[in-house]
Amino acid sequence: MAKQRHSNKPVLVVGLGRFGIALSEQLIAQNKEVLAVERSRSLAQKHADSLTHVVEADATDIEALKQLGAEEFDSAVVGVGTSIESSVLIAANLVDLGVKQVWAKAINPTHGKILTRIGCHHVIYPEHDAGVRAAHLVPGQMLDFIKFDDDFAIVKMRPPKDLHGKTIDQCQPRKRHGVNVVGVKSPGKDFVYAQPDTKVSAGDTIIVSGDVTVLEGFADSA
Missing domain, CATH: 3.30.70.1450 (Regulator of K+ conductance, C-terminal domain)
Structure with missing residues (x-):
């Protein structure tokens, strides 16, 4: 029973690009509650009705994450991929806040190596993995x-x-x-x-x- 309660805990998703949206929608389909954080106002507004909770905020600012209660999440996913600097800063913030499981999208091995070095628990390469699978x-x-x-x-x-x-x-x-x-x-x-x-x-x-x-x-x- 304890495992089931843990699996139903909300997930923090940062970045509503194609990866972040697909991930959030699938989590919701699995009856998971999602708090999505997106810096772009247009993207946040676009997906406000389809996702559980969408907040417009800059996750590179650790104070913004604190205000959202990010430290209370057991799992968080960094879906930001266009800016390596932003991705690393966000992941570092989540690690520093004590999130137990931080997942992060990497666009290349160097990016992934940096994410691992700063304490990211899981680094994923969606484009590479999709290519191998295909x-x-x-x-x-x-x-x-x-x-x-x-x-x-x-x-x-x-x-x-x-x-x-x-x-x-x-x-x-x-x-x-x-x-x-x-x-x-x-x-x-x-x-x-x-x-x-x-x-x-x-x-x-x-x-x-x-x-x-x-x-x-x-x-x-x-």
Whole structure:
């Protein structure tokens, strides 16, 4: 129960560019309360009706953040990307105020290195990550792709012909291909975790985990 209460705590989002807006809207869709801080009056007014709370303020000024009660937030995201100086100042302010989890968008490795050095807990590279993800999806075999730091990934894809009409035990994906089929989603049915007797059909969607290179070869056989 405690975990659920923590997850429902409000999130502070600084910057209402494309990244900040997409993030805020998704958080709201997940029933999270969002306080968005935007220096531009036009942007703040534009999104005032669609977001939970929007405040026009300059987050590079730590006093402005104090007035907003920023130190009371457990999580904050710096979505400012056009100005590295502003991004770093805002992140530093949030760290200094004791926000437990500060996430910040970085536009390049140097920017990210500075954010890490000043104490940012999480640095994200949305454009780079989107490009990597798209590179795996463009060939058309994978439907979604999430990569972890150690070259391990989880993908959503259509099952290769080798799996059609067979159970997991019959096709032995781990032994024959080096991947694990985690779950199966059949049209019109609920997602199920894969068991040895789970049957895979051509129209299904499967969730598969494994080494990135191995997964790419598995997807190419689809």
